Amino acid sequence: MRLSQLAATLLLSSIAFMPVHGLAADEADPVVATVAGVEIRASELKLAEGDLDPQFAQMPVEQRRVAALAAVIDIKTLARKAETEKLDQTEEFKTLMQFQRDRALHNAIFKASVVDPVTDADIKARYDKELAASPPEEEVSARHILLKTEEEAKAVIAELDAGKDFAELAKEKSTGPSAAQGGELGYFTKGRMVPEFEAVAFTLKAGEYAKEPVKTQFGWHVIKVEDRRETAPPEFDAISDQVRQLVMRERYGDLIKAARAEVEIDVLDPDLKTAYDTINQQK
Incomplete structure (x- = not known):
């Protein structure tokens, strides 16, 4: 996965927890508590809920809010203590704050330029494009009877010619793991089975069995095709979320490509430069 795709994938899981702006703070974002005179607003609780351990997701809403409030109170309490000890003046803290600021701005433009503009029509258009580029494949539903020798396989074919039921013979004679299911393998497209078998x-037509046994690395097969059909495309509703992710990854790639073109990037560490250039050259 390219760096831009990886970054987009990671962002999609966290973007929902970005604060909402543009509403009157006192009305839409009330103060719920204070710590040493510092206000804690409802929006902070929402952010804190996103950072809670996944086990809290199973709790009732009010219990999650209380857990989030406790976390914010603890954070602000220790933050005040850290300020009295001047930990906010250290170079380590300043570096962290600069990184956090850059990341927050990165997330903000990602949301504004990539996430928010995606519409249902965009998703449907991308879905249709994928369908057009992936025509349906032929697939068959087959059974087989796996035997150790060619002679045994030919004897089974003779029994089939005499009118014996294929599934019953598979249960009785097959050495393969599908014997209990009457040799049933289900539907498969080309490339899913070993070449000799699928060739x-x-x-074979639907309902037809091979008149000669087929040898593979597993032994000798007697093959019967139950049905033939074209693969059905996945329903839009079933994969719309995945298509949305695909659209956003592509748009993030376009956004970061354009942004990089506007700045000078110089990786000074030779090993990092080689690895970075290699990853970004991957298609």
Whole structure:
């Protein structure tokens, strides 16, 4: 995965916890507590809820809010203590604050330029584009009877020619793991089975079995095709969230590519430069 795609994937899981602006603070974002005169607003509780351990997700809403409030009170209490000890004046803290500021701005432009503009129509258009680029494949539903020798396989074919039921013979004679299911393998497309097996399976009509046994690395197979059909595309509703993620990753890639073109980037560490350039050259 390219760096821009990885960054977009990580961002999508956290973007929902960015604060909401533009509303009257006193009305839409009331003060719920104070610590040493410093206000704690409802918006901070929302942010804190996003940082709670996943186990809190199973708790009732009010219990989550109380847990979030306790966390914010503890944070602000220790923050005041840290200020009295001048920990906010250290170079380490200043570096951290600069990074946090840059990350927050990065998230803000990601939300404004990538997440928010995506519409349902964009998602449907991308879905349709994927369908057009991926025509349906033929798939078959087959059964097989796996045997150790060619002679055993030919004897089974003779029994089939005499009218014996394929599934019953599979249960009785097959050495494969599907024997209990009557040799049923379900539907598969080309490329899913070993070449020797599928080369024969895809030549058979529905209801037809091979008149000659097929040898593979697993043994000798007697093959019957139950059905043939074209693969059905996934329903839009079933994968719309994944398509949305795809659209946002692509738009993030375009955004970061344009932004990088506007600044000078110089990786000074030779090993990091080599690795960074290699990753960004990957398609």
